[in-house]
Amino acid sequence: MISTFDVIKAPLITEKGTLxxxxxxxxxxxxxxxxxxxxxRAAVERLFDVKVDTVRTANYLGKARFRLGRRVGKxxxxxxxxxxxxxxxxxxxxxxx
Numbered sequence: 001m002i003s004t005f006d007v008i009k010a011p012l013i014t015e016k017g018t019l020x021x022x023x024x025x026x027x028x029x030x031x032x033x034x035x036x037x038x039x040x041r042a043a044v045e046r047l048f049d050v051k052v053d054t055v056r057t058a059n060y061l062g063k064a065r066f067r068l069g070r071r072v073g074k075x076x077x078x079x080x081x082x083x084x085x086x087x088x089x090x091x092x093x094x095x096x097x
Contacts, residue, residue, distance in 0.1 A: 007035045007043040012080065026084045027091055033059070033079045040081050051086040
């Protein structure tokens, strides 16, 4: 069982994430790979005091790292969550920091 505070690792403040936030009212988070959509929903609602409409997730494989033609290692796999808030709800992440 993952704790509520361990589900969300960090908000992803990127160009695409900002565009999605402005147009669709979604916030993008990096989340624990083991977290389910229900756990992500509960964590966002509890931590930021907002109502969540939907949660979409995407799993990403870590890239292989090379040095002088040899495979040295691999970046860790990670998971991204697109959280859509209920109509009328807003969340400004910079205010919460």
